[in-house]
Amino acid sequence: MNPTLPSHTVRLCHLYPERMNIYADRGNIAVFANRLKWRGMSLEIREFTLGDSVDPSDHDLYYLGGGQDRDQDLVAGDLAHKADALRAGADDGAAQLYVCGGIQLAGHRYQTASGESLAGVGVLDLETVAGSTRLVGDIAISTDLCGPSVEVVGYENHAGRTHLGDVSPFGQVISGHGNNDADKTEGATRDRVIGTYLHGPLLPKNPQIADLLLSWALEHRYGGRVELAPLDDTLEKSAHAVARTRVGLDR
Amino acid sequence: MLAAVAPTVARAVGSLSRRLGRGGGTTLPGVVLLRLDPDAIERSAGRLDAGSVVISATNGKTTTTRLVVDAAKALGYSVTTNRAGSNLERGVAAALLDLGRRRAELPVGSLGVFEVDEAALDAVVSKAHPRVIVLMNLFRDQLDRFGELETLLERWRQMLTNARAQPGPVTVVANADDPNLAELVRSIGNDIDVIWFGCNDATVGLDAVAHASDATTCRRCDHPIRHDPAYLGHLGAWACTNCEAQRPPLDIEIVSASSTATGQTVKVRAGEQHIVVATPLAGLHNAYNIVAAVGAALAVDKRRGPADGTSLSTVATALGRTQPAFGRGERVAIGTRELSILLAKNPTGVNQNIRTVLAAPDPVHILAMLNDRTADGRDVSWVWDVDWEPLIERAQRLTLTGDRAGDLALRMKYASADMSRVVVVDEADAALDDALGKAPDNATVHVLPTYTAMLDLRTILTGRGLVADQWDET
Structure with a gap:
């Protein structure tokens, strides 16, 4: 077990923040930054947009959020030039979080409502096809990524139906639509990569997932196994408890 | 024939609905009217x-x-006009109901x-x-x-x-x-x-x-x-x-x-x-x-x-x-203090409200009310898109209430607010008292409510005899 040190810094590659930010993605970034700061560490945020090139040896954590269809189209074209770097980053053990539109672009292919096929990063073995209706509402899932059957709550709003290939789901749907409204899977995960439809945003009400990603990022940069010091999560747990009631679970 | 009696039926429904205290009766007559007479608006x-x-x-x-x-x-x-703020198709239909009643020629210069x-x-x-x-x-x-x-x-x-x-x-x-x-x-x-x-x-x-x-x-x-x-x-x-x-x-x-x-x-x-x-x-x-x-x-x-x-x-x-519409910069005197109610329903609107609030001399006292009912939007993630930071800097106290007050509290925490100045009060009534009680004499408490939270506040203020029933407003 390696102790974390005040000098420790996580290097974040934030992809297209000015376009892929529709469901309050900046809340997730604020959670990364603050939960490091409260432990005496820091987050170094590097923003990448259209035309920029990404060096996979330079980042411990990657983030891609959701955007409107129009922005997603523009981003998809540009991602083709960054896909190799993102896959190399994942293979190298960097932590990556893809949310909402992000998970769609993390797969091999996203077929839009108009039938157009957008190539994705291919870092997660999945494909997404836009449906004629949107899957909207509060959602709760259960994941085993950070201990047995940890509940994750959020809100989903997506037209895409995602089908997984040779990749594990992020969690099992307790209540809500999930990847495709049919197979009860939600999101996808491999190595230190998570893709999910849950926003709300995801991390403020699910601090265990935030800390999991941060410990992965620190392990990537500094090696060994990292255990983060606990924080006072009273407010986080309280908001989590209220969100549970929105899918009919007890507070 | 049906079209001829439709306005009468619809108005009766409105009157009954008002007496039952359901939503002020401003849209139900419109719903009935459109059902009975789909061409009523035209x-x-x-x-x-x-x-x-x-x-x-x-x-x-x-x-x-x-x-x-x-x-x-x-x-x-x-x-x-449909001044009561019922702005769906049925709201327009309800506003036109009165014209349907009038057989005589409308005056020259009649405008909707x-x-x-x-x-x-x-x-x-x-x-x-x-x-x-x-x-x-x-x-x-x-x-x-x-x-x-x-x-x-x-x-x-x-x-x-x-x-x-x-x-x-x-x-x-x-x-x-x-x-x-x-x-x-x-x-x-x-x-x-x-x-x-x-x-x-x-x-x-x-x-x-x-x-x-x-x-x-x-x-x-x-x-x-x-x-x-x-x-x-x-x-x-x-x-x-x-x-x-x-x-x-x-x-x-x-x-x-x-x-x-x-x-x-x-x-x-x-x-x-x-x-x-x-x-x-x-x-x-x-x-x-x-x-x-x-x-x-x-x-x-x-x-x-x-x-x-x-x-x-x-x-x-x-x-x-023109005076502020209710909840849109409306001011209500409460004893020696004043409420300024600024409807808060989306990031751009709240950003602009914050800018308006900060035009007042500091420090500011805030009551933020976040609900997630249908008329508010069920998804509260939008509060993360609001730039609360300038407000947090100047806020003496931030009282948070509403069904999703906890989400607002998290937003404030992750905006590095001094959490000793942030308090969550579950009941809107008690939250109002907290915000007023912590503000000094002659101070203004700025209220930032989502739509249904504003209606809740309205009910409280009406109950205390501080404002007229919103539906009586003309």
């Missing part, structure tokens, strides 16, 4: 010899409707002025055949209900295409400062009559376009848009960095708008004329509402064709008398 609106004005936007439609009503009355029109929900605009326009369509802004709002901004833009494009094809002239009064909207209106074609309004006071420009901007790229060539400056959200003096797309030349402009927390003086240029509107409506968003209303008044009056032109001084005086 036929009743057709009796208005001066035609109808419809006003739609993400933010500002209620206040602008009040402004247009007051201006039109001052110009001598006999106005029918209707606030219309952005997602109901296409349906209302196709039935009411308005002569004036006021399009003010589209910001991201209630994504779970409206879907993406692009979806609404596409519906508005279709609406305008249909409106142009309808018999009789149509004037569009449009916000040139909204890049998406301006390009949308221009894409309809050159033969549509447009009055462009916007802002030309660089002193009220923002340092940067807000985070929650929905117009970062050119709709023609996908290159970045530059705002020089941005005024409010993605509204501004915009131009594409690559192609020739840019803000259309303004027909009506805010020459200057300098606001305190309690009002402002707006200098307006309309064509060659200048007017000054001294108004209790604070904030740059209200300056935009005022120039939109000037545009609507000119568009309406152009059809009548007054020999000596529209009296803009009459319009200016009337606009200056």
Whole structure:
């Protein structure tokens, strides 16, 4: 077990923040930054947009959020030039979080409502096809990524139906639509990569997932196994408890 | 036969609904009317010899409707409006109910002025055949209900295409400062009559376009848009960095708008004329509402064709008398303190409210109320897109309440607020007392409620005898 040190810094590659930010993605970034700061560490945020090139040896954590269809189209074209770097980053053990539109672009292919096929990063073995209706509402899932059957709550709003290939789901749907409204899977995960439809945003009400990603990022940069010091999560747990009631679970 | 009795049945339902205390009875009669008589809007609106004005936007439609009503009355029109803020198709139908009752000829100069929900605009326009369509802004709002901004833009494009094809002239009064909207209106074609309004006071420009901007790229060539400056959200003096797309030349402009927390003086240029509107409506968003209303008044009056032109001084005086709509900058005295209620329903609106609040001398006292009921939007993630940081810096106390107060508390925590100044009080009644109790004598408590939270607050204030029943408002 390696102790974390005040000098420790996580290097974040934030992809297209000015376009892929529709469901309050900046809340997730604020959670990364603050939960490091409260432990005496820091987050170094590097923003990448259209035309920029990404060096996979330079980042411990990657983030891609959701955007409107129009922005997603523009981003998809540009991602083709960054896909190799993102896959190399994942293979190298960097932590990556893809949310909402992000998970769609993390797969091999996203077929839009108009039938157009957008190539994705291919870092997660999945494909997404836009449906004629949107899957909207509060959602709760259960994941085993950070201990047995940890509940994750959020809100989903997506037209895409995602089908997984040779990749594990992020969690099992307790209540809500999930990847495709049919197979009860939600999101996808491999190595230190998570893709999910849950926003709300995801991390403020699910601090265990935030800390999991941060410990992965620190392990990537500094090696060994990292255990983060606990924080006072009273407010986080309280908001989590209220969100549970929105899918009919007890507070 | 059914159509003949429909208004009577619908009105009876409204009266019964009001007596039962269900939603003020403002929309149920409209629902009944449309069910019994689907052509009611078309036929009743057709009796208005001066035609109808419809006003739609993400933010500002209620206040602008009040402004247009007051201006039109001052110009001598006999106005029918849906003032209670019920702005779906059934709300317009309910407002037209009274006309259905009148057998006699309506007076000359009968005009409809209707606030219309952005997602109901296409349906209302196709039935009411308005002569004036006021399009003010589209910001991201209630994504779970409206879907993406692009979806609404596409519906508005279709609406305008249909409106142009309808018999009789149509004037569009449009916000040139909204890049998406301006390009949308221009894409309809050159033969549509447009009055462009916007802002030309660089002193009220923002340092940067807000985070929650929905117009970062050119709709023609996908290159970045530059705002020089941005005024409010993605509204501004915009131009594409690559192609020739840019803000259309303004027909009506805010020459200057300098606001305190309690009002402002707006200098307006309309064509060659200048007017000054001294108004209790604070904030740059209200300056935009005022120039939109000037545009609507000119568009309406152009059809009548007054020999000596529209009296803009009459319009200016009337606009200056318009009081805040309930919950939109409304002020309520409570003992030695005062509440200022600023409806908070989407990131751009709240950002603008915060800017207005911070025009007051510090320190500020805030009561923020976050609900996630249907009319608020079920998805509360939007509170993360609000720039609370400047408010947090100046807030002496932040009292949080509402069904999702815990989400607001998290937002404040992760914005590095001093959490000793932030308190969550579950019950709205107790939260109000907390906010008032912690504020010194003669202080203003600024309330930022979502829509249903505002109704809850209204009920509390009514119960304490501090405000009249909202539905009695005329």
